[in-house]
Structures are given as C-alpha cells and as structure tokens.
Amino acid sequence: MLTPEQSVVAAILLCLAGAVLTLLVSRSKTVAGWLAFAITAGSAALVLSAVVPVLTKGPGHPAQFLTMPAVGFALRIYVDGLSSIFLLLAVLVAVPAALYSIRYMKHYADYGVGRYYPHSLLFLAAMYGLLTTTDMMWFFFIFWQLMTLPGYALIRYEHRKPENVRAANKYLVMMQIACAATMVGAWFLAVVGATATGSDSLKYDFDTVSANLPAMLASKPFDTGVAFALFLAGFGIKMGMWPFGQVWLPDAHPAAPSPVSAMLSGVMIKTGVYGLMRYFLWLVPPDAHANYPLANWGWLIAILGTVTLFTGTMQALKQEQSKRLLAFHSIGQIGYILLGTGACMALLPVVEPTGNVRLLAAIAFFGAIFHVLNHGLFKALLFLNAGSMLHATGTQDLNKLGGLIKFMPLTAVTALVASLSISGVPLFNGFASKWSIYVATIQGTGAAKYLAVCGVIAILTSALTLASFIKFFGVSFLSRTSALVKQQAAKRSKLEVCGLMQAPQVFLAVLCVALGVVPALAFQLMGAALNSSRQGFGTALANAAPMTSTPVAGLETVNNTALFAPVALAVVLGLMFLVVRAISKLGGAQRRAAAPWLCGYASEAECHRYVAHNFYGEIKRYFKWLGGSPAKKK
C-alpha cells in the first residue's frame, strides 16, 4: 500500500510517462485521446487514494524523494488537508476535461494533437506537484515552469492565429514575473545556515522556514514584509487578481481549446489561491502572532478582493464573446475567494472573550475554500458549454447565436445549471459559498468596519453576475434562432454534441446541483481537511468549528445567527411548483404554438433580433471608464 505522498509521486510519474506515450501515438487523434483519458483517470485514482486516507485518518509525514544538498534542492512531498481539497478539485475537473477532449479535439482539422495531449498531461502533473511540494524554491520553480510552459503551448495551440500567440506570450511573461516574485520572496525568508528540522539543504522547506519565521518576524520586520508582499503579487498574478489578472487572463482563456480553458480557469488559477492560503496562513507559526501583521494583510487582501470582484464582473458584463465573457468572470469570482480569504485573515487575530469573531473567521475561510471548489466546478462546466457551442456553430460571438436550446437541449440545461450556480441562486452550489462569505463579512463588521461595505459590494456584484449570465444564457440558448444557427442546423443533421462530450457536462452539472442542495457534504469535507492540516493558523481554524452541518437540516452557525436549510427550501419550492402547475391546468386551456408578434409590420429577420451587444446599454455607458470594452469592429 502506497503512502499518500508516494501515491502523488506515482501520479506525477504516470502523467510524465503518459506525456511521452501520447506523443508516440499522436498520429491517431482517437487513440491519443483515449490514452490521455486513461492516464488522467489513472492518475486521478492514485491521487484519490492519497486524498481519501488524509481526509479520513489524518495526514502522514512529509516524504523526501530526491536531495541535492549543494543547492538546497529537495523533492519533499507532503499531502495534508489543504492540499487534499485542491487535489480533489484538480481531479474533479481534469477527468471530465480529458473525456471531453477526445471528441472535441477532432474538430481542429488542421492542428494535430501531438502538441495537445502531452502538454495537457505535463500540465496536470505540474499541478499535482505544485499542490504538494514543501519546497519553496527549486521544486516550486520546477513545478511552476512545468505548469507554465505546457500552459503556454496549450494557449498557443491554434498558433496560426496571431492573437492567440500574442495571448500566449502575455501569459508566459506574466507567469515568469510571478515565478520570480515568489522565489525572491522565498529567498528573503530563508536563513542561511538554518538548521531547524533538516539540514542546510532544506533551508527553503516549509518546516524550516516556518520554524525560523518567529525570529525573522521579530528581527527583520521589513524583509519579511517585502517577502509577503512579493508572495501576494506572485500568487495574485497567477490567480488573476486586480490589476494583474486583467493583463493576461481574458486573453489567455479564450485562446486555448475549451477543455484547457476549463483546466486553466477551474484549476490552474486556484494554485495561486492555494499558495496564498499556504504562505499567509499555514506558514506562520502561531507563536509569531505578535509580530505578524495578519490583520493588515487581511485588510489589503479583502480590499483587493472587493476591487477584483467588482471590476472583473463589470468588465465581463460588456463582453460579447462567450469565452472572453467567462474569462472576465473568472477574475470576478476569484475576487470572492480573495474577499473570503482576506476577511478570514482580518478576523482571525481579533481577540475577544466570546470567540465569536474567530468563528466568523473560520466561516469566511470555509466560504473562500468552498468557493474555490464551486468555481472550479461551474466554471469548468461553463467553458465546456462554450466549447460545445463553438463545436456546434463555429463561433464564440454571442451576437450571432440564438435559439440553441431547440438544437442542443442537454447542453442548454447544463449551461443553465452552471449559469444559475455562478449567479448564486439558492439551491445551486454558488449560493452556499457566497452565503458563508456574506455571513462572515457582514457579521464581522464589529471587528473590522470595512467588511460590511465589502460584503454589500459583493452582493451587488452577484446581481451583476446574474445580469451577465442572463445575457450569456438568454442570447445563446433562448431568444430567437439566429441565421447562423439555422444555417448550421441545415448543414448538419444534428447540432447537439455527442455522448462523449455530454457526459462530462452532465457530471459537472450534477455535482453543482448536489453541492447546492446538500452543501453540508462540502462543509464536512472542509472540516475534515482543516482537521488534517493543523499547522500555523490552520490549528485555530480547525478548532473553531463554526457550523453545524447535517445533510437534511442544512447549515447553521454555532451561535445561531445565520442558517440555510436547502433541503427544506427545495421541498417547499417543489410543492409550490406542483401547486402552481395544478392551478394553471384548472381552466383546461388549449395550447398552441405561434411565432412571436412583431406588431404586424414586418416578417422576422436577423436584424430584428435583440443581440448581446444591445444588452445593458445604460450601465455599460456609465462604467465605460472601467475599461474592458470589446474592440470596435472594423
């Protein structure tokens, strides 16, 4: 039986071997696709076999696989609860994305898969590694580059389009800056000659740095401050935080093939969140509280999060390209995660006798990490939906779409689920995590005055998100059938994607609904994760246990100030639905289909359709200064 650490290394090695194998068989798209899927699934099984024991029985011990003392080079892997949650997300998105790729990649007539499957497997291996390595310098560098370079190749997959190459170059430059920032930060924190848990060779290891931090924080407050600022910048670039995110993310996500976009937005940018949580909350030992300005960092991150969520979403509202719209929403949703993390960091150091504030800090953290999971699921699903639309119609332009629900009913339903999830509609997964963030920020006002305003801006932004997805879903699937869709439907017998592409969409949609109706499952999972990662501030968070969560009764904060029982709500709503349906049948009215009425002046034509461009004109005008408007057509 492998230990969790060995399993993860095995998964990484499997993916690396798979990269070579898929390259060898890349002549056949089908064979390479199935092979890549099998390897992804195999590595997922290995990772799950690491995650499950960690979450149920607690973490093992860090395992060292490779050492080179001369340069402080050590492959030390440690799977704890925090890593497990992110690994779980990676697996939940990677497997559907790999399955989706098999058929999706076939529609690229003039691009081979030799540059696709090997790179996507390397990309996955790098994420497994980055989420488990304890080395802040060399192996961090190796895994980061292993993620960045294949990512670069995947983004410029359609390299004959110059805009894709430009997007990929931007991505590469930004990731290298981020890499440098985090490594310089680590260099600031590493003490030469430190011997805490290991030898000199491990001076960049989490344990060593963590052991030395109290002394560092006391003696060199400026240096450590710079280090943490660099971490914030580095991981901020990765996750798409304002103002860095706007530079690369909206270009990179639409350029990549859709399953890769799903991985980029669903998982890759979350490694930045992981880094932020790991470095700011887990690295600092509890006895260094006095010299560590956690509340100030929390303030900064919460404000940055609020700015990120508002700007990202407002810019998304202006978009008319499906995947570009989703990419801007990734920035917006990362803002929620940052706000939750920031609120947690702001509230955690507050000392007061009732322990109420600490409770709220833990709720904020739960909200942040639950939103990481939720965003991974619904955003991956949305990118797959956008991929299906692209596959069926050959365009990302929402202005040219319409009425797709008639031709692609299953994709439409899953897209509706994802749209409602991301907008935070109750009974879908986005609501439960946003709810936690609101509860924490608004009730935390007593300890940090600015949090209530942040919380209300987040509520406002959630209405903006809804507006954007009403547009996204409405103009592409509902509205009237557009000329392009009619033409494509006439050309092909059926527009709906095949079963192999439907299955991943259905899988993710079911997860979205399941986590929305029974969020208690996720809360228990996160509770277990915190329990198995008790270092630094993780201990305080694990001890707080702020929620009672049972599958049927739902969630309730321990101090009885907020509660959400989705099952009861679903039952009432379902009953009301049946009652209303019965009322509508009372009169025995006949149904008849007819075309919409155009006032009798003209027969319907393409120019009469109200398209994405026409939506929300006034709001777009008032927020023109915020940027992000799509370029005018020439």
Place this chain on the structure above:
Amino acid sequence: MNLLQPILLGLLNIVTVLLVAPFCEGLLRKITARIQSRQGPPVRQAYFDLLKLLGKEDIESGESPIMQRVAVYLSLATVLTIACLVPMGFSAPMNGAGDAILLIYLLTLAGVCTLLAGLAAGSTYSLVGISREMMAMIALEPLFAIAVVVGAVHAGSFRLDTVLNGAVYGEGFPLSGIVMFAVLLLSFQAFVQRVPFDISEAETELMEGPLMEYSGPKLALFKYAQQAKLVIYSGLFVTLFVPWGNGLAFPLGWLVFWAKVFALVLLVTLVAATHARYRIDQAIRYFAGLLAVALVALILASYGY
C-alpha cells in the same frame, strides 16, 4: 422539531397572500380610476380576470415551450415560497429554513424567472424589457440588501425573526435605520414594479415587455405573481421598518399587520396614479443616488450610528 406549526403557518400565509393579492389589485384599479375621475371596475373584477385568463387559449411562441412553462410556474412558486419566509402577523413560518440572505436571493430568483420566461418567448420587445428590468434589479437588489444588512449589523444576527422585526432601528433609533427607511420608501414603487418605475413593462412602448408573448393561464400566473409580490414586499417593508404592534396577541397583531400593509398599498396606488413613467437612464441615475445614500447609511451602521 415540531413541524406542524410551521406547516400551518406557512399554509396560512400562502392562502392569505393568494386571497388578498387580487383584492389589492382591484382596490388599486378602483382608486386609480377615481383619481382620474372614472368609475372604474368593481374590486372583485381582479379575481374574475384571473379566472377568465385560466381558461383562455395558451399561445407559446418561443423556441422552447418547456422552458417557458417552467419559468412561469417557478415564478409564482418562488413568490409563494417567499411568502413563507415573511412574518405576517405571526412568526415567519420558514424561520428554521433560511435567513435574511436567503430572502434577498429568493426575491432575486422571483425576478429571474420573469426574465427567463421573457427570454424564452423570444420577442424583441420582451428582450428590450428584460434588459431594462435586469438593470433595475442590479440597482434594487443591493438597496434591499443594505436595508437587511443594516438590520443584521444592528441586531448581530441574520435570523428572520430578528431582522424582520424592526432590527434596522436596533435600540434607540440610529441614524442609519432612519436613512434606510427613507431610501426604501423612495424606491418602493420600483420594487413592486408600479408607475413611475414600470419601465420594463411600459405598456405604451414595450407592450408589457417580458410578458408580451404570454396569454391564457401563463399570463394569469404572471399577473398573480406580480400581485402577490405587491403584498409580500409591502409585508416585508412593514416588518422591516414599521414593526410596532406586530407582536400583539392574536387577532390584534394580525389585524394591525394587515392594516399597515393595506395602508402601504394605498400609498403605492396614490403615487402610481399621479406620476409619469421615468426613462430607464433617469431611473438608474435615481437608484444610483439612493444607493450612494444607502452605502453611507451602511457605513454609519457599522460604526454603531
């Protein structure tokens, strides 16, 4: 856990809302007619209208009739569910199923159903109306949310029975509560989608906007949902800002509650009958002003004022 009481209270709320909603509509029409020196239909006409529509032909114009049906059913179903979250003379029936944040989002969901129905119908007029309605919702949702949040900050809790009990005033009338009262009073017409803020429906230019393509039972359900919304929002306003007397013993508390709701409906009618519709950009500017004031109130509230 005792389930009987919430179920009975919930049924009471739902039945009351269903019975009272058309009555309010009838009253509204009658008073409007009188203000405009007309005779006006009898109050019971609103009930007859709904019953008649239920039997009329149901024309489905969209690409997906199923979507249209689901959206319409869900629209009224959501409104009725919200009725179970509002204390109407008694405690809120679904007090144990959700808090004030859920209430905010369910109110949004009720709006979303209308939007989806309009989108599914596919008429260009509907889509223009939807774009307007959504823009109004973007401004209105935070206004209501801030009112609730101010209450939650003063009370330190999100529970419905705490917040929907005049919590905005906390102890001793803080400034923030009074400001929010004014703000919500000034935007109340918009929440219940009456003139001067019925921009999304605008009979004279958009021909009912999202509802344009609907007829027969679907239109009846939409109308019903809209009428119920007037009652529920009035109830919410009363519980948030005018809580006095709600806690009295039955039947006094119940009567006081409904008297206040009718007074509010009367106010809505008077304003609607004497004002002209705003343009969407004028309305958004107006909401933005209120939103700025509300944010100031929120900051005041977080400092305890």
